[in-house]
Structure formats: structure tokens, C-alpha cells
Amino acid sequence: MLAAVLHAARSISADQVPDPELIDPTDAIVQVTAACVCGSDLWPYRGVREASGRIGHEFVGVVQEVGAEVRTVKAGDFVIAPFVWSDGTCANCQAGIQTSCLHGGGWGADDRNGHLVDGGQGEFVRVPQADGTLVWAPVSADSPLVPALLSLSDVMGTGHHAALAAGVTRGSTAVVVGDGAVGLSAVLAASRLGAERIIALSSHADRAEMATRFGATDIVGVRGDEAVAAVRELTDGLGAAHVLECVGTTQSWDTAFGATRPGGTIGYVGVPAGLTESFPIRKAFGGNIAVRGGVAPVRAYIPELLADVLDGTLDPSPVFTLELPLTEIAQAYRAMDERTAIKVLVRP
Amino acid sequence: MLAAVLHAARSISADQVPDPELIDPTDAIVQVTAACVCGSDLWPYRGVREASGRIGHEFVGVVQEVGAEVRTVKAGDFVIAPFVWSDGTCANCQAGIQTSCLHGGGWGADDRNGHLVDGGQGEFVRVPQADGTLVWAPVSADSPLVPALLSLSDVMGTGHHAALAAGVTRGSTAVVVGDGAVGLSAVLAASRLGAERIIALSSHADRAEMATRFGATDIVGVRGDEAVAAVRELTDGLGAAHVLECVGTTQSWDTAFGATRPGGTIGYVGVPAGLTESFPIRKAFGGNIAVRGGVAPVRAYIPELLADVLDGTLDPSPVFTLELPLTEIAQAYRAMDERTAIKVLVRP
Numbered sequence: 001m002l003a004a005v006l007h008a009a010r011s012i013s014a015d016q017v018p019d020p021e022l023i024d025p026t027d028a029i030v031q032v033t034a035a036c037v038c039g040s041d042l043w044p045y046r047g048v049r050e051a052s053g054r055i056g057h058e059f060v061g062v063v064q065e066v067g068a069e070v071r072t073v074k075a076g077d078f079v080i081a082p083f084v085w086s087d088g089t090c091a092n093c094q095a096g097i098q099t100s101c102l103h104g105g106g107w108g109a110d111d112r113n114g115h116l117v118d119g120g121q122g123e124f125v126r127v128p129q130a131d132g133t134l135v136w137a138p139v140s141a142d143s144p145l146v147p148a149l150l151s152l153s154d155v156m157g158t159g160h161h162a163a164l165a166a167g168v169t170r171g172s173t174a175v176v177v178g179d180g181a182v183g184l185s186a187v188l189a190a191s192r193l194g195a196e197r198i199i200a201l202s203s204h205a206d207r208a209e210m211a212t213r214f215g216a217t218d219i220v221g222v223r224g225d226e227a228v229a230a231v232r233e234l235t236d237g238l239g240a241a242h243v244l245e246c247v248g249t250t251q252s253w254d255t256a257f258g259a260t261r262p263g264g265t266i267g268y269v270g271v272p273a274g275l276t277e278s279f280p281i282r283k284a285f286g287g288n289i290a291v292r293g294g295v296a297p298v299r300a301y302i303p304e305l306l307a308d309v310l311d312g313t314l315d316p317s318p319v320f321t322l323e324l325p326l327t328e329i330a331q332a333y334r335a336m337d338e339r340t341a342i343k344v345l346v347r348p
Numbered sequence: 349m350l351a352a353v354l355h356a357a358r359s360i361s362a363d364q365v366p367d368p369e370l371i372d373p374t375d376a377i378v379q380v381t382a383a384c385v386c387g388s389d390l391w392p393y394r395g396v397r398e399a400s401g402r403i404g405h406e407f408v409g410v411v412q413e414v415g416a417e418v419r420t421v422k423a424g425d426f427v428i429a430p431f432v433w434s435d436g437t438c439a440n441c442q443a444g445i446q447t448s449c450l451h452g453g454g455w456g457a458d459d460r461n462g463h464l465v466d467g468g469q470g471e472f473v474r475v476p477q478a479d480g481t482l483v484w485a486p487v488s489a490d491s492p493l494v495p496a497l498l499s500l501s502d503v504m505g506t507g508h509h510a511a512l513a514a515g516v517t518r519g520s521t522a523v524v525v526g527d528g529a530v531g532l533s534a535v536l537a538a539s540r541l542g543a544e545r546i547i548a549l550s551s552h553a554d555r556a557e558m559a560t561r562f563g564a565t566d567i568v569g570v571r572g573d574e575a576v577a578a579v580r581e582l583t584d585g586l587g588a589a590h591v592l593e594c595v596g597t598t599q600s601w602d603t604a605f606g607a608t609r610p611g612g613t614i615g616y617v618g619v620p621a622g623l624t625e626s627f628p629i630r631k632a633f634g635g636n637i638a639v640r641g642g643v644a645p646v647r648a649y650i651p652e653l654l655a656d657v658l659d660g661t662l663d664p665s666p667v668f669t670l671e672l673p674l675t676e677i678a679q680a681y682r683a684m685d686e687r688t689a690i691k692v693l694v695r696p
Contacts, residue, residue, distance in 0.1 A: 091584065091586055092586070092609075092610045092611070095609075095610070095611050096611065097610040097611040097635075097636050099610075099634075099636065100610030100611070100634075100635055100636070165638070236439065238439055238440070261440075261443075262440045262443070262445040262447075262448030263440070263443050263444065263445040263448070263645075265640075268633070271633070272629050272630055272633055275629065278626030278627060279626060279627040279628075279629040280627075281620050281623065281627040281639075282620055284639065284642060285616070285619070285620055285641075285642040285643060286448075286642060286643060287445075287448055287642065288445050288447065288448070288641065288642035288643065288645065289642070290513075290638065290639065290640035290641075291629075291632065291638065291639045291640070292613075292638035292639070292640065293633075293636065293638075294632060294633040294634060294635065294636035294637070295633060295634060295636065297611075297636065
């Protein structure tokens with residue numbers, strides 16, 4: 001089959017690799033019908049984090065075959081895969097932190113028995129712990145809902161996690177730092193949770209326009225200290241009680257702290273790979289600013305978000321501004337890297 | 349009057365200084381009848397944070413005189429002072445974060461008009477924003493409740509803040525890192541909030557005994573990685589959902605992270621002055637461990653805790669294991685520095 005293989009920094013192509021096969025009785029084989037490139041894929045792509053090999057962790061598709069112990073999905077089912085696999089039964093999964101599953105792991109790496117788990121950017125994937133991992137959706141692979149459903153594999157659930165972690169509730173004022181696909185999804189999530197005022201930071205007209213479409217009530221188009229000053233001006237000089245950090249760099253954290261009022265909460269989902277300075281815990285201490293979030297347990301959120309996608313009340317699909325075949329995976333990464341696309345959907 | 353003056357690292361004495369006078373119409377003059385030395389006083393005392401001059405920020409006493417605009421206390425009232433002064437009316441005070449009062453500040457430093465605000469370790473103190481700051485208690489200065497009431501000026505409220513920040517509720521399992529006066533108060537606070545299981549880390553028999561008396565159900569008497577292993581063994585291998593960090597050093601934070609289960613919360617109140625390594629935000633990210641707390645807005649908690657002290661259901665006074673006259677302030681600091689006393693009560 002064809003699958004994306006990262007060879008070195010900025011060198012990626014769709015190569016012939018062995019077809020996956022069932023190994024454990026809890027495995028399923030899924031034919032990927034749509035996948036995407038994640039902002040976090042850019043860390044190894046850019047060489048910030050050294051990595052090579054199979055890549056990708058966001059996909060939807062159709063179950064081809066299941067192991068003897070798989071009960072909840074069967075061949076022919078359309079399924080959504082969250083960006084980590086998990087058994088759904090351990091204490092951490094039961095607590096809703098499937099990203100810390102005691103028997104789970106990531107895509108594109110070895111499982112605990114030394115067998116490769118395929119990355120999602122390929123024609124097929126072996127899915128370990130299929131019962132805990134996959135969520136069936138009552139659609140066919142050619143449904144127009146596929147892009148929206150694909151967003152539940154990571155970006156929409158991650159935005160939702162930021163909003164929940166920041167404590168957004170009905171009537172809240174929230175600030176969203178970051179206008180990537182996660183930041184925009186966070187705007188949509190905050191809006192869905194009933195935030196009355198959503199201040200989105202974006203200095204790109206197209207992304208600001210999408211933020212507004214997703215529910216932002218105010219756009220701050222400047223950066224850094226100027227952005228902090230603008231947010232404070234919009235919030236009685238104090239900052240907001242709920243700030244969603246969706247980038248993960250030193251600058252974005254500085255902005256997030258500056259935008260949070262004393263006693264407020266930063267809900268963060270940006271992988272802190274870009275944090276070059278030490279984390280400013282003293283700012284958190286002095287202002288009683290809570291820091292909550294992390295790698296989003298999107299598996300916990302798929303059922304709830306799926307219901308809203310199916311009934312038409314939630315549509316994150318506009319974040320996909322470019323669609324390419326798997327054979328053009330290099331172009332997909334380039335578009336994400338150069339920010340000419342917000343998020344790229346890849347069709348194997 | 350006599351007041352403690354820090355001259356240089358490890359050099360402190362009770363010196364003659366000018367008596368305070370009313371300056372602003374919102375001021376009160378309080379005769380201090382009991383004060384104490386705080387763990388955070390040791391940072392300047394040890395020279396870790398450079399400082400000299402008037403010191404102290406925990407005291408109770410009797411109002412001598414009030415400015416023309418003071419309404420809530422009058423001469424003769426016994427009052428408790430929280431460890432910062434605040435107006436009680438600004439947006440941050442109204443939100444319960446009096447430590448971030450827009451018109452408040454600390455003891456032993458200049459106010460916003462350049463006038464010294466006396467430290468609490470002295471015979472008298474000028475209290476700015478007396479209405480917002482002081483809390484009247486219906487006792488006399490010779491009441492046996494004075495040590496318990498004095499603990500509300502900082503240490504008990506700080507322990508309560510750690511427990512609230514960590515999300516301790518009825519039936520919780522909590523871990524307390526730190527066996528200083530704040531850590532012991534945090535044990536008491538967690539117990540008061542109904543924690544079912546309280547695991548206290550202490551390798552000193554006297555402090556462990558006090559932790560048990562305050563409600564700890566389990567004592568872990570080892571440190572570092574061994575302490576983490578012991579806590580995990582007590583918590584199904586996962587760690588606890590609520591961990592109270594009451595120290596503020598790199599080692600105590602490592603222990604706190606190791607003792608927290610995925611998705612759990614670290615409630616922290618230890619001044620992070622001892623954090624020599626950068627804060628491990630990536631651990632927080634990977635395990636979805638929330639970090640919540642900071643400098644405790646004890647003013648918000650005094651009324652509630654005071655009611656319990658008055659009705660006899662709360663008694664943090666055992667943390668004071670040594671009492672000295674103000675003239676022996678050097679010995680008071682030495683006892684705190686060398687940990688021969690848990691907390692020292694000073695009588696001017």
C-alpha cells in the first residue's frame with residue numbers, strides 16, 4: 001500500500017510499504033478514506049523534534065477486518081479514530097483521560113510488542129485496541145459530513161478540550177490565542193459551550209473571518225504586548241477569566257498570561273514544543289492563574305461532538321481549506337508549513 | 349517602638365523605629381499582640397532573595413486608632429490581618445483574589461504613595477485600607493484562641509487555598525507534599541473539606557505525628573522517587589487526583605507531579621522561589637495535570653475559617669511549637685531556619 005514516510009526534515013513522500021495485517025485479536029484493519037496533517041506533525045517535519053518513518057494520526061475510514069475479540073465495530077463500518085489508541089477499560093480511560101491509557105499508544109510508532117502501528121496518512125491502518133479506540137458513525141465514506149467527522153479525530157476535540165480546561169461556560173468571556181485549525185476549533189467550541197464573548201487573536205484576514213464565522217465576537221489583529229493591551233481594553237483592564245492557549249510557544253504563553261485576569265484559567269492544548277524559555281510559573285503564582293489542559297483526550301469527546309455533527313448543529317469542516325491526494329503529501333506538508341492552508345485534508 | 353529589622357542575610361534584630369501614624373483616612377493603627385515568622389520570611393533571611401529592612405506579615409492585635417473613613421473596625425477591636433492589605437472593593441477583591449487588589453500591597457514595603465507600611469513583626473502597624481483588610485473577631489487579646497486566630501493571617505488560609513485549588517472535596521484522596529506549617533495546615537484543611545484519605549509526606553516524627561493529629565490517614569516517611577513510589581502503591585499505582593504542593597522547590601514539584609494521576613490537579617501554594625530548574629510544563633501537558641493555586645487570598649477565607657475556630661471545630665494552633673518575645677526575634681528566625689520549630693509565635 002501507499003503511506004506517507006518522513007525521510008528527513010522537510011523530506012516526505014508517499015511510498016510503497018507493506019500492507020498491515022491483524023496481529024492481536026483486539027486489532028482492526030481500517031481502510032483510510034480521509035486523513036489530515038496536524039500542526040504537531042510539523043515539529044518532526046521541520047526537524048525541531050527529530051523523527052523519521054511513518055507519520056500521521058488523524059483519520060477516518062471503513063473497517064476491513066477485525067480480530068476475534070473485537071465487539072463494537074465490524075467490517076464495513078465507517079469509523080473515526082482519535083489521535084491515540086486506547087483500550088477504553090483501564091482506570092485512566094474510565095476517568096476520561098484516554099491519552100494516558102495504561103495499554104495504549106500513538107500512531108506511527110511501535111506498539112508494546114515491537115510491532116509498528118501504522119500512521120494515519122496511508123491507505124490502511126492496523127488499529128490496536130479497536131473496541132476502545134474506534135467510534136462508529138452512521139454514514140458512508142462518501143458522505144458530505146466526512147470532513148466534519150474527520151475533524152473529530154483531533155482538531156475539534158482538541159479545541160473543545162481547551163475550552164473545557166479553561167472553564168468556559170454559558171455567559172463566559174473567553175480569549176483564544178492561536179488562529180491555526182486548533183485555535184479556530186477552540187473558538188467554535190467556546191461558542192458551542194455558550195460563551196457570550198469570544199475574543200480571537202488573529203492577524204490574518206482569512207482566519208479572522210473564519211473565527212468570526214465560528215462565533216468570535218471580537219478580533220484582535222495585533223500581536224504580543226499590543227495584543228495583551230487590546231484584550232485588556234476589551235475586558236475592563238483586567239483580562240479574561242478564560243484564556244485558550246492553542247499554540248505552545250514562549251510568545252503565545254506570554255500573551256496568554258497577559259490576557260488572563262487574576263484568578264482566571266488558561267486552558268492549553270498547544271504542544272509546548274515551542275517553549276524555548278522556562279515556563280513562567282511565578283506569573284501563575286502571583287496572579288493565581290490556573291493552568292489546565294494538555295494533550296486532549298479526544299476519544300472522550302467524540303460521542304458528544306459526533307451527535308452535534310450528525311444533527312447539523314456543529315460544522316468544523318471549514319478548517320480544511322485544501323484537499324489533496326495522498327500522492328501529493330509533500331505539497332500537503334508544505335501548505336501547512338507555509339500556512340497557505342489552515343488544515344489539509346488528504347485522500348488516500 | 350520596637351520592630352524587627354533585617355539588616356543582612358541572617359542578621360535580624362528588634363530595633364527602635366518610629367511609631368506609625370495615620371496617613372490616609374482609610375488607615376488604622378493596630379497594636380500587635382501576636383505575630384509570627386513565615387516560611388517565606390526565610391527567603392530574604394537566608395539571602396536567597398535579597399532584602400533588608402522591616403519584615404513580617406502575619407499578625408493579630410487591637411485597633412488603637414482609625415482614620416476618618418474607616419467604618420468596619422474601631423479602637424479596641426481585636427482584629428486579624430491577612431498577609432497582604434487590600435481595599436475589598438475592586439474587581440479582583442470582589443472576585444475573591446484580594447492578593448491582586450488593584451489598590452493593595454504588602455507589609456514591610458512602601459505603599460503607593462511612598463510611605464512605609466510597617467511589617468507585622470513589631471509593636472504597632474499602620475494598616476492601609478483597614479476596612480478591606482482587617483477582620484474583627486469577638487475575643488480579647490488574652491484569649492486562648494489567639495494562636496488559632498493568628499494562624500488565619502496566613503498559614504491556615506494558605507493550606508485551605510492549596511486544598512481548594514487541588515479540588516479536594518468530600519470523599520477525595522489527597523496527597524500533601526511538605527510538612528512545614530503550611531503543609532500541616534493543608535492536611536487540616538483537606539480533612540475539614542472531607543477528604544477520605546490524606547497521604548502526608550513527612551520524614552520527621554514530630555511533624556508526622558501532628559499530620560496524623562490533623563487528619564492524615566497515611567504517612568509516607570521517605571523522599572523523592574521513593575516517596576512517589578510509596579504514594580503510587582497507596583493509590584492503585586496511579587497517584588492521587590488531588591495533590592497539595594506546599595514547598596516550592598524543584599524536588600517538591602517533581603514529587604508532586606509523580607504523585608498526581610493523569611487528569612489530576614496540583615494545588616500549589618509554596619512560593620516557587622526554590623524552583624531552580626525550569627517548571628516541567630511538558631509533564632503537565634502529557635498527563636493532563638492541572639496546576640492551580642498561587643499566593644493565597646487568605647482574606648477571602650478568614651470569615652469562614654474564623655467561624656470554625658470560634659465554635660471550636662478548627663484548631664490549627666499546634667503548628668506554633670515555640671513562642672518568644674519580640675526581643676528574641678533572631679532566635680525565632682534561627683528556629684525556623686534550622687527547623688527546630690514548626691512555626692514561631694512572637695509576642696511584642
